[in-house]
Amino acid sequence: MSLLNKWFADRGYTIYMASPEVDSDRLRDVIDVGLRYQYQGKLAAFYLNPNCDPANDISTEEVKAKALKKYDARYQTYIEYSLLRQITLPATPVRARFVAGVKDDLAEVMVTSASFHGNSFLHHGLETVAYQEMSAVDFVKDYIEPLGGVFVGTCY
Numbered sequence: 001m002s003l004l005n006k007w008f009a010d011r012g013y014t015i016y017m018a019s020p021e022v023d024s025d026r027l028r029d030v031i032d033v034g035l036r037y038q039y040q041g042k043l044a045a046f047y048l049n050p051n052c053d054p055a056n057d058i059s060t061e062e063v064k065a066k067a068l069k070k071y072d073a074r075y076q077t078y079i080e081y082s083l084l085r086q087i088t089l090p091a092t093p094v095r096a097r098f099v100a101g102v103k104d105d106l107a108e109v110m111v112t113s114a115s116f117h118g119n120s121f122l123h124h125g126l127e128t129v130a131y132q133e134m135s136a137v138d139f140v141k142d143y144i145e146p147l148g149g150v151f152v153g154t155c156y
Contacts, residue, residue, distance in 0.1 A: 003110055003131075004030070007101030008037035014103070018047035018096040018147060021054065021115035024066040030116075031067060034083045035075060041101070043086045047147050049094050053117065060087065090148045098143060107139030108132075 007013040017030070034043060052060040064084050068076055097116075100109040114127035134142075 002033075003101065003108065004033050004099060005036070007103075007108075008033050008041040008043075010103065011040045012103045013041040013101040014044045015041055016045050016047075016098075016100045016102070016144065016149075017043070017116070018094055018098050018143070019116040020049050020052070020094045020097070021117040022048055022052045022060075022063060023056070023058075023117045024053075024063050024070075026116040027063055027067040028070055031071070031079055031083055035071075035079070038078060038082075043083055045144075045149055046087045047090055047094050047096070047149065048087055050089050055117065060089065088147075088149065092148065094147065096143065096147065100139060100143065102136050102139060105136045107134050107136050109134065109139060109143065 004015070007015050030043075030046070048060050050060055051058075053063050058066070064087065068079060068084065071079055097114060098109055098111045100107055102108075108131070110129060110131050112127060112129045114129075
């Protein structure tokens, strides 16, 4: 089970993601996990740049629309409200690449050199990944505040 699956499967987790780039296929991967565990873990924010698919010259709004088209109308309201609405476009360019699950006072953070874009997965072994645990307070200070974000939950 991936970390994203683990976090979405547990109602106690609040999930944060950041990447300078994402394509519609990778966004659908996130949507699929969110749909699998509807009403469990909560996606609080997904920080992206306004032009999140520069390789294909596609804006974030276009990537969202392209991803959403692949789902039946019965799922689109949930996807739009619970997942796509959480996409945040900070005032400063996003350079961070992480996925995090926060539960109680513990933040589990996976930091990577890869963007959540298909181009990052073309060459096996060229990207790095690191996993760390820290307090929710440190996570907010080190990861969320630099993006101009707001923490959803309680920091002890």
